[in-house]
Amino acid sequence: MFDTTLEDLLKPQDPECLYFFVIDEMGIHQGQASLPFRTAFNLKPDTHCNFKVPVTYSCQGEGDDVKEMLGSVGELEGIVLYRNLPVYAQMPSGVFNDGVVENGCLLFKDLPFPQVMADAPAVWQESDSHDFFGADPNDDENEARLDEIDERTFFEALDQIELPAPWEKRRAGDRSGGRVYFADPRSRKTTWKDPRFLPDNWDQLIDPNTGKVYFQYHKTRQTTYVDPRCCPSGWDMRLSKNGTVYFAYHPSMKTTFVDPRGLPDGIDAALDDLARMYFKNHNTKSTAWEDPRANQQEVTLTKWRQLQSTRWWKEQVWRELEEMKNRAEAEEACENAASQQQSHDDR
DSSP states (O other): OOOOOOHHSOOOOOOOOOOOEEETSSSSSEEEEEEEGGGOOOOSSOOOHHHHHEEEEEEOOOOOOOEEEEEEEEEEEEEEOOSOOOOOOSSSSEEETTEEEEEEESSSSTTTTTTTTOOOOOOOOOOOOOOOOOOOHHHHHHHHHHHHHHHHHHHHHHTTSSOOOTTTEEEGGGGTTEEEEETTTTTTTSSSSSSTTTTEEEEEEEEEETOOOEEETTTTTTSSSSOOOOTTTTEEEEEEEEOOEEEETEEEEEEEOOOOOOOOTEEEEEEEOOOOEEEEEETEEEEEOOOOTTTTTTHHHHHHHHHHHHHHHHHHHHHHHHHHHHHHHHEEEEHHHHHHHHHHHHH
């Protein structure tokens, strides 16, 4: 039993899928594939919907209650065609409160929406597109870019990103190598620990009596000395109502006390539908139950944590700079459009 929040309880269930059992030309069952309904659907009648999904396989050992997911054997490609399909308003989120739907979003564009809503809600957006092993098709390109970022370039890029309020950035004297440190006006204390890129619902604070950095989780109003950053994609750290640290895995909507951070490069932690932790090896395209951190020396574990943390920070900086660039380009486009319109009006 884990402490949870209302937001967790109101999250949508797993998406509805079309399920396929894959049999080869010899009649031997090779695996199964699932096609999320919303990824192969069209509001226009008699429209072909192309799809390509991975074929996965599993096995069940003697005495096991559930099948163990082992990996992927290939892809299933085809076309889905719907006919005479009734159309309903489908909303994967939202709360009906006092006669009004709050924070809802449509599953598809142009679907009818509840009459209690004054305006059409936004269309639900997929998170990152991933395959069975959670690999983004642009990961190789992004990793190459991240690996090219040296320490000097990284800190120059980081210097362009603003601090969250009310933090202030200062620079130490020559004796400390001119390092940047951070001041918290609330406690009137300073720290070397960077307060940027904290997850939603988290704040970095400094104890005014001891000068130690700690973190506050707004949902339960609890605090901890454990840094909530550097979680892999799909994970976030939370605090229960009694202040216990636990971790949530969004793809399966399960939680665990086991920290998913600090794994070697190319290996990610995941939770199955029974909240059991298993490990994806992206290099070999395989999965395993055994934690690669088990029986490792502390020097190795420290190295893995540092490498993962460094990559995580580079990813945040890279993403923020891309967003800043996109915002600047959008503002420039708006200014150019306004200028052209003004010139047209002057004529």
